[in-house]
Amino acid sequence: MVLEEKKKIEVYDTGGPRLTFSYGPQHPGTGHFRMIVTVSGDTIVDLEPDPGFVHRGEEKMAEYKTWITNIPHLERPAILDAAGMVIPYCLTVEKLMDVEIPGRAKYLRTIVAELDRIASHLYWFSLYGVFLGHTTMFLWCVNDREFILDLSQLITGQRFTHAYYVPGGVRNDAPKQVPKELVKEFKYYYSRMIGREPSQEELSEDFSKYVLAVTHFMELRLDHYYEMFFNSEIFLERVRNIGVLKREDAIRLGVPGTTLRASGVKYDTRVNDPYDAYPFLKFEIPVRNEGDCYARAMVGYQEIRESLKIIRQAIEQMPEGPFKLKQHPVVIKVPKGEALGRAEAARGEIIYYIVSDGTDKPYRLRMITPSFRLLPALKHLTIGARIADIPPIYWSLNYWPVEADR
């Protein structure tokens, strides 16, 4: 079906009275984040973001806890992809300690990080759908995400807050067998959703073959999502040509992640500053040029496909060997100095700056999260738009309030 191009909405200031209201912290559309909006008629004239409703003081707390007991705290900001929040911490501490981790640990870290990235993107799409009125997308995505979380649970022991990473490796090894009940449930779900029975070799209890079966199933489901949601009128009418962010503005405002790639800049920390097993794997970076809400959603969709490719290659190439450097005591001492480390979480680039004093606790730990860097873009894009455009713009940026407030 052919859609007409919408005209750009300009600021229509009647000169009449203005109304200021609070798009408040109790709102099903925004979560725990508040925006103070000033309108004139139906057009937004000014928007002031008001974060701080989930500020728990992580940076001050990190100075009271040792290097390893800090890890469950640092996962909690973006709880959906806990791997993405802890990897740069481990990289920075390993830089300060001057150690190199074994090969099997690198591949295990990559697999769990990509599983968390897929789970986070699926949750993003489910919320994006339900707040635009498309409830089926919510139920389908949240259900499919359960099988990805089961894989994560088999490797690490927990659904999403696993604390699986330590400076020096990972905590446990991947298993060899998958329980029988899980394979039966997967077979039932597969036959209901795809419409045919899975082939016999996909239903084995060996761990690597089960992972390959789940990735194949996810790829077939991604085609269904495209037909049902990304190509339907409910979505396209509200999202085409809304919130256009041009290339110069995206660079000048310093936005990270999916937003940057949807505006035409090809930048990904996994390729530009590689870590773990990424130098040995082949994948591409999806880039689009339009910069509107549709482009951001499609970049996220393509990233799920690339993540599935990475998992498949990593499972096949994983070497044997130890998965941790040595058995750490709970209290380790890190030599003096300062270092900077970064990685790519699901939403963008995370930077850690750590100053160490030679004792068993950090002196200063600073984390610069991608959601905090998206605030100038939120302010820039909503001025001039209409009130009904705030949900598509807000959800397409993938702003997570807990991560911005830490």
Next chain:
Amino acid sequence: MVLDQFNLTRRIPKKTSVFGYTLAYSKDIIEAIVEEVIPDDEREEAIKEYGLGRPVKVIEGGDTHYVLQLIKNNSLIRYIVNWGRMASLWPAHLTTACCSVEFGAVSSSRYDPERFGWIPATGTLRQSDVLLIEGTVNMKMAQRVRLIYDQMPNPKWVIAMGACAISGGLYAKDSYNVLQGLNDIVPVDVYVPGCPPRPETLFQGLLLLRDKILKSRLE
């Protein structure tokens, strides 16, 4: 109280429909309501008190006194009213921190909560029964939580989900901005432990709340 507004024991109209007739003259209902006269020295406080147990003014032969109408302990109405309240609990939508991800996962069809009548209505606060507080409550957010609790109409219940809502959790000693447990601002009915709690744990908390409502006194 449910029957207070109809005031059935005082004014029963002469010509009623069949249903009204059976309801009004039903022995169970008339016997179920017991009146308790409030003594004179407690009268001032009784007038100021509002809520479910509101005193009713009765004028009889030139003499005013105040009574409190209560339903007796075992009766059919109590069961029916409590059953109606427990079987369709609608939560108010207030995401407060990390546990909200687990709540979103619980609403899926693998762990179906709609079979218990729990429909996640993203509607207004005036139509919800349960306030489900998931996760850490900040000092800045605590004022808003109390406002939201006050805006919900009676009857209402509170479930505290997650270790941070019970006692401060992971942030108990070292944080300067976290409320140490929800007990300080709202009265809590059910505590669900975990960080974050598994979906099965949240269901156990839900079933405990249903039990509690079914066996509670009707005020």
Next chain:
Amino acid sequence: MTWERLRKIIDDVKEKFGEDLVREVYVEGKIAKIVVKKEFIVEVARYLRDTHGFDHVKGVTGVDLSRLREGGGPYIEVLYHLGSLEDQELNDVILNISVLLDIENPTVSSLYSIWPSVEFHEREVYDMLGVIFNGHPKLERILLPEYWMDIPPLRKEYKVPGRE
């Protein structure tokens, strides 16, 4: 290769501005930092933006150095983490510039006129450490609650009420 390019940039800046204004901290693979005297921060920043192509700021950090055992003192250090997106070689590294401020009266001029992406980061450093940025369009509280009346919490003299 890119760390060598950074090395050349740092040498170029030191040559242009002189040894008494600019000092360096450079450990290859870990950190590349230029420490600038506080009155000349705006000129050094403009030079880095126009000549070498650093076009955005990834974040601003404040560190309270009063309890550090070696190299500490009554200072607050404010660091800017710079990055470049247009230049293909400089995509891979981060250059830091920093100023040292007196802990009794920490004021410095804001870099908002050069890089608009520092707006919310400078507000956070003001909130958490009490540093005043002259020339910032709206320097207000951003993360702490509205009624916070204590000293800024990330200073070392602030003790968290639970432990001590």
